[in-house]
Amino acid sequence: MTQLNPNDKIQPHWWSKTLVAIVMGLTLSYGIVAIFAWFGPGGISAPMKVQLNMWLISAIWLPILAFIYLFKSTKSAFISMALINTLIYLIFSGLWWIQ
Template identity: 50%
Template sequence: MGDKTKRAPIRPDWWGKTFAGAVLGATLAFALAGIFAWAGPGGIAPPDKSQFVMWLIAPVWMTVFGFVWLFRSGMLALLWLGGANLLAWGLLFLVRG
């Protein structure tokens, strides 16, 4: 009875990873969905494409959010996802322009 097991404390970098997955994962999903909307088959014109693109955001975001904990630290997650966001948003503006 006196044998108490100690729980490991939550590592501080989990907060950074969670933030990166939630915020930068969402913005990355929006950018990738926008790239698909503009550069995908038929361009932006097909009437049902907007509905598909809207539903595409959630699985992309949750995939990024699920894999964000594979980074060694929260800072690496922020840097990699920040860089991916810069590339994706730059490509989106290039495709739209």
Template identity: 35%
Template sequence: MADARHPARPPQPPIRRDWWSKSFAGVLLGFTLAIALSGLVTWVGPGGPLAMNKFQFTMWIVAPVWLGVVSFCFLFRSGLRAWLWLGGANLLAYAALLASRGPLPH
């Protein structure tokens, strides 16, 4: 019952069905993408993986990248697009990481 002290609240819209899919894509694929990009910073950045204090930086860069991906995953039109685009970004990032490490040992 609404009165002057407690006005009636409008009904809340339900959570859209694709938000769960987008959320899981952002959390799972966003984490793996952040790990790959952190590895790229390690191998391609100045000094290579042996540069002084680089391990701290690459460790701490994972969280902001991951949170950025999770935040922006809701801009995709559908959950399927989020999975496909983030999956493709993961494939590209890991391919670049593999290529940046040099030739494979025999």
């Protein structure tokens, strides 16, 4: 069995990874739920959709909080989450302009 060098290991920067997951994960959850809320079935004014949207945020955010520790470093976690957030908000903006 070979020994992994330090660059190949997952770095245990759990404080900074948690901060990235809390901030960037929440904005990602808001973006995904915004797409569903505005462009999902019934649109924004569908009955009972407000309650569903509220619970969807935590259902999306918690797996992000759990899986953020699988990134090798805080830098890679932050860059990945920033790119995913940018993509989600670009999709939301594009759908908004098409509508």
